[in-house]
Amino acid sequence: MPEKIFAIKGDIIFTETNKQFSTYLQSFLVIKDGIVEGIYKILPEKFNGISVSDKGHALILPGFIDLHTHAAQFNQLGMGMDYKLIDWLSSYTFKEEERFSSEKYAEKIYRAFAEELINCGTTSAVIFSTIHKNSCDILCRILQEKKIPAYVGKVNMDVNCPSFLCENTAESLQETEEFINKWKDNLLIKPIITPRFAPTSSREQLKGLGDLAVKYNLPVQSHLAENKAEIAWVNELFPECGAYYKVYEQYNLYGQTKTLMAHCIHLTDAEIKHLAKIDVMPVHCPDSNMNLTSGIMPARKMLNEGINIGLGSDIGAGHELFMPNVMVRAIQSSKIYNMQHNEYKPLSLAEVFYMATKGCGKFFDNRGSLENGYQADFLVIDLPEYKQNASLEERLAYFVYSGEKKYIKECYANGKKIS
Numbered sequence: 024m025p026e027k028i029f030a031i032k033g034d035i036i037f038t039e040t041n042k043q044f045s046t047y048l049q050s051f052l053v054i055k056d057g058i059v060e061g062i063y064k065i066l067p068e069k070f071n072g073i074s075v076s077d078k079g080h081a082l083i084l085p086g087f088i089d090l091h092t093h094a095a096q097f098n099q100l101g102m103g104m105d106y107k108l109i110d111w112l113s114s115y116t117f118k119e120e121e122r123f124s125s126e127k128y129a130e131k132i133y134r135a136f137a138e139e140l141i142n143c144g145t146t147s148a149v150i151f152s153t154i155h156k157n158s159c160d161i162l163c164r165i166l167q168e169k170k171i172p173a174y175v176g177k178v179n180m181d182v183n184c185p186s187f188l189c190e191n192t193a194e195s196l197q198e199t200e201e202f203i204n205k206w207k208d209n210l211l212i213k214p215i216i217t218p219r220f221a222p223t224s225s226r227e228q229l230k231g232l233g234d235l236a237v238k239y240n241l242p243v244q245s246h247l248a249e250n251k252a253e254i255a256w257v258n259e260l261f262p263e264c265g266a267y268y269k270v271y272e273q274y275n276l277y278g279q280t281k282t283l284m285a286h287c288i289h290l291t292d293a294e295i296k297h298l299a300k301i302d303v304m305p306v307h308c309p310d311s312n313m314n315l316t317s318g319i320m321p322a323r324k325m326l327n328e329g330i331n332i333g334l335g336s337d338i339g340a341g342h343e344l345f346m347p348n349v350m351v352r353a354i355q356s357s358k359i360y361n362m363q364h365n366e367y368k369p370l371s372l373a374e375v376f377y378m379a380t381k382g383c384g385k386f387f388d389n390r391g392s393l394e395n396g397y398q399a400d401f402l403v404i405d406l407p408e409y410k411q412n413a414s415l416e417e418r419l420a421y422f423v424y425s426g427e428k429k430y431i432k433e434c435y436a437n438g439k440k441i442s
């Protein structure tokens with residue numbers, strides 16, 4: 024097959040490290056077979072004749088990565104925000120998720136969700152669906168159609184949940200294995216083991232899911248230490264474990280294969296130090312944490328321990344998919360944390376931009392940057408003409424803080440235009 028090579032010219036910006044931005048004014052981003060080949064101020068002769076698309080002073084930056092989001096909660100955005108976690112689940116979320124027993128409803132909402140991801144410049148995501156296997160397949164099919172690289176989890180829950188969402192344990196594990204076998208060899212959409220959270224799984228289900236993670240070498244995602252009442256409940260349900268994370272750990276769901284844990288707000292210092300040593304990435308979901316009055320993740324404390332933190336929209340507890348808004352919330356909540364704990368300085372824009380791109384991208388191996396060899400997932404952003412006198416970093420800051428989805432003119436994943 025002949026190689027496909029092309030270049031995009033514009034003002035390129037990304038974060039190689041979380042310390043600062045790398046900027047390339049009026050430069051060429053060369054893409055070969057879906058991979059970043061290089062960035063050049065002047066296009067070398069060897070590229071004579073390749074197609075070049077000049078975007079003027081548009082910003083070119085990596086696509087955003089959302090490491091924690093619930094596709095099945097897309098139709099409940101903004102609802103139930105006066106509740107805290109447990110009441111929010113029972114008053115709104117479980118009822119909404121039950122609707123995904125209908126494939127027709129799943130088709131409608133999951134299509135709208137996937138389209139909104141692209142509108143928001145999110146070029147890959149790690150997603151919770153619901154317990155319903157057929158609807159999960161529909162979500163995977165739609166993401167594939169839209170060319171959005173993703174991990175998708177069929178949710179498992181077999182205790183402490185309403186009867187209409189409560190699975191039979193053996194059937195739940197069997198359907199999960201069928202779902203795994205259907206998607207594990209797909210190049211774009213991958214399965215991920217997804218117990219909702221410790222309280223809604225029996226020991227038997229957790230053991231079965233951990234066994235599947237190890238058997239197929241699959242990643243795991245769940246929730247950890249989001250809310251104090253939740254932690255007390257877990258300690259009551261699993262007194263033999265002695266700590267929330269140990270429930271996952273003892274069933275091979277905590278770092279035995281690569282693992283994402285959303286929230287991690289109320290971990291002890293010892294638990295944070297432990298986290299730094301294993302293959303578990305905490306996912307910061309500040310929008311959700313504010314909405315459900317859950318608390319503020321001690322992100323600076325984790326960074327000080329060398330932990331790589333991911334970022335997630337966590338809709339519908341978060342109320343929007345647009346990652347720049349999640350980034351701003353992460354900075355603002357770190358400022359509140361700083362006002363309470365002076366020794367932990369707030370997060371910088373470069374740090375949260377890194378989280379939403381290269382930091383999250385580590386879960387996918389080589390996404391989230393525009394360095395050579397990375398998958399060419401990028402956005403072309405056209406800001407109003409009057410912003411053009413600002414520096415490249417200032418224009419990026421404007422986009423993150425005050426930008427709108429409408430400024431995203433083009434969206435690429437794996438070097439292919441998906442918008």
Ligand SMILES: [Zn+2]
Binds near residue numbers: 091092337
């Ligand atoms: Zn969540």
